Amino acid sequence: MRGRLRELSHGRRRSGFVGARENPARFADVYVEYHEQVLRYFARRTLDPETAFDLMAETFAELFAHIDDFRGSTEESGRAWMWTVARHQLYRWRERGVVEKRSIERLGIPIATLGPAEYERIEDLADLQRVRPLLASALERLGSEQRTALTLRVVEHRGYDEIARACGASEEVVRARVSRGLRQLAKSLAEDEPAEPQELLA
Amino acid sequence: MSGRIPPEHPAAKSLEHAFRSLGAERAKERRRDRSGYLTRIAIAALAPILAVAAVATGTKVFTGDGGAVPSDRSGTPDPKGEDRLTPSARPLALARAGDPGGGAPWGLRVYRSATGRTCLAVGRVVRGRIGLVQSGQFKEFPGNFAGTCGRMGETHFLAARREAADGSNVLYGAVDRTVRHLHLLRSATGRTWEVEIADDGTFIVARDGRQAFFHQLLIADGSSGRTSQPVDPT
Numbered sequence: 001m002r003g004r005l006r007e008l009s010h011g012r013r014r015s016g017f018v019g020a021r022e023n024p025a026r027f028a029d030v031y032v033e034y035h036e037q038v039l040r041y042f043a044r045r046t047l048d049p050e051t052a053f054d055l056m057a058e059t060f061a062e063l064f065a066h067i068d069d070f071r072g073s074t075e076e077s078g079r080a081w082m083w084t085v086a087r088h089q090l091y092r093w094r095e096r097g098v099v100e101k102r103s104i105e106r107l108g109i110p111i112a113t114l115g116p117a118e119y120e121r122i123e124d125l126a127d128l129q130r131v132r133p134l135l136a137s138a139l140e141r142l143g144s145e146q147r148t149a150l151t152l153r154v155v156e157h158r159g160y161d162e163i164a165r166a167c168g169a170s171e172e173v174v175r176a177r178v179s180r181g182l183r184q185l186a187k188s189l190a191e192d193e194p195a196e197p198q199e200l201l202a
Numbered sequence: 203m204s205g206r207i208p209p210e211h212p213a214a215k216s217l218e219h220a221f222r223s224l225g226a227e228r229a230k231e232r233r234r235d236r237s238g239y240l241t242r243i244a245i246a247a248l249a250p251i252l253a254v255a256a257v258a259t260g261t262k263v264f265t266g267d268g269g270a271v272p273s274d275r276s277g278t279p280d281p282k283g284e285d286r287l288t289p290s291a292r293p294l295a296l297a298r299a300g301d302p303g304g305g306a307p308w309g310l311r312v313y314r315s316a317t318g319r320t321c322l323a324v325g326r327v328v329r330g331r332i333g334l335v336q337s338g339q340f341k342e343f344p345g346n347f348a349g350t351c352g353r354m355g356e357t358h359f360l361a362a363r364r365e366a367a368d369g370s371n372v373l374y375g376a377v378d379r380t381v382r383h384l385h386l387l388r389s390a391t392g393r394t395w396e397v398e399i400a401d402d403g404t405f406i407v408a409r410d411g412r413q414a415f416f417h418q419l420l421i422a423d424g425s426s427g428r429t430s431q432p433v434d435p436t
Contacts, residue, residue: 024228028221032206035214057217064221107224108393112216121211 017078021070031060034079038086040125045090047131047182049114049122054099057111059086061103116160119175128154131185138185145169149177223390231413294332295376296400301326302410303368306335310374310404311343315351320360323349324374324406354378357429359422363415371414373397373433374406381424386433388418 020027038059042052062085072078092100104111114122135154139147145167152163153174163178164171207215299308309327314320325332325343333342350362354376361375377384377399384397384405397420399405409415415434422429 020225023225024232025222025225027225028218031221032218035207035217039214053213060217060221064224107220108388108391109220109224110216110392112213115210115212117208117210118213 016075017067017070017081018073018075021067024064024067027064027067030063030078034082035060036125038082039122041083041086042090043122043126044130045186046093047126047128047186048179049119049126050179051093051099051183052122052126053114054101054111055086055089055093057109058099058101058104059089061107061109062089065103065107116171120160126182128182129157131182134185138181141184142181146177146181149174150181153178154182220391227413227416231411234412294327294330295404296402297374297398297404297406298327298400299372299406299408302370302408305368305370306340308370308372308374308406308408310406311349312376312402312404313349319351319353320376321349321351322360322362322374322376324362324364324372357422357431358424358426359384359420359429359431361420361431361433363433365412369410369412370408371411372406372408373415373420374404375420376402376404377422377424378403380426381422383423385421386415386418387421387430388416390417 014022015026016030016033020030035056039052039056042055043049046052046055059082063082070078070081072081089100132154135150139150142150148167149163152158152166153160158166160171160174164174167174169177207218209215293311295310295312297310301307306326306328308324309332310322310324311332312320312322323332323343326335326340328335328340331340331342333340335341352360354360358381359375359377361373364372364374366372373386381399381403384399386395386397386407387393395407397405397407413434418433419430420433
């Protein structure tokens with residue numbers, strides 16, 4: 001009761017980025033609130049669930065590592081900061097071809113393997129149907145196994161278990177084939193990307 | 203809010219747990235720093251009063267004459283004086299660690315107590331001598347300095363930790379001949395740090411801050427298998 005009264009006397013408890021700066025224990029709430037938006041941003045640009053997840057994880061690790069440096073006073077400024085960090089992560093990934101995990105490693109954050117449902121959820125966020133028009137030219141550059149896997153997944157929208165049976169390979173192998181094919185496709189998409197991504201306005 | 207990530211998304215959920223744990227740890231660290239800051243303010247306010255009182259009573263507090271510091275009990279109780287370093291001080295051990303605050307490096311002296319225990323005396327190394335730095339003055343350990351003593355026993359290593367007044371946190375020790383590899387593990391996150399073992403089997407890790415070894419395990423691997431010991435379980 002005393003704590004509650006003290007809280008009221010100091011005004012409303014702050015949430016979001018400003019609240020996390022005041023009390024880092026609340027940063028996890030910021031992550032829960034925004035991680036899916038950031039994941040969608042990366043999934044649409046990388047078309048690869050694992051890369052998208054790693055980029056999202058590094059973005060939040062960097063935000064957490066520098067939460068003391070955040071100078072904004074509104075949630076809007078916090079979101080703007082978050083998208084700036086996310087955008088830089090994407091640029092660095094495109095430049096170097098690998099996800100930089102500097103903050104993840106510095107903080108010692110373990111990255112768990114994506115669960116099957118989680119993997120497919122990130123694919124949904126990537127909205128693969130959007131890339132179908134570009135698929136024909138991408139397919140021409142792929143080997144037959146990758147081409148089959150990508151066609152069944154993106155064009156015919158079949159499940160990984162079904163594709164695995166059709167190809168006579170394990171689900172992991174099929175996922176890897178689809179993933180490689182989509183990464184090539186992502187490079188083509190980068191050239192057509194709008195200057196100001198829609199997510200930045202979220 | 204924590205219930206919003208479904209359990210079938212294990213990677214996202216695990217990241218949430220990591221941020222909750224790291225956030226709680228950092229919040230706790232801030233509270234400690236804040237209380238340390240208040241303590242420092244209180245000390246700063248009291249210091250002039252103490253100095254005046256010391257001068258008034260004719261003691262030699264703050265004389266800064268560079269002499270030896272009084273015997274410092276950094277280790278286990280030693281009522282019979284069995285663990286004291288003999289006047290014919292042994293040479294310094296090879297392990298060194300840079301000071302995180304930019305001061306003189308850390309080193310140690312290893313010797314055998316009267317009862318056959320292994321003893322470790324850690325301190326700052328200046329011009330090949332080991333001691334303490336107080337008020338900017340280096341003071342070599344006296345001959346009757348008592349270190350931290352113990353037996354290697356089943357762990358095959360002996361380790362101790364010292365939190366210096368300036369905020370340095372030093373983990374130091376020695377391993378026996380069976381140990382080939384030493385590392386620190388933060389069990390909550392799985393992060394590991396290699397600990398370098400000098401040629402004479404000694405080691406020192408100096409970090410900054412009271413929580414530098416918080417919830418970490420020191421793990422030794424060698425021909426006798428793997429052994430471990432919590433460094434800072436609080």
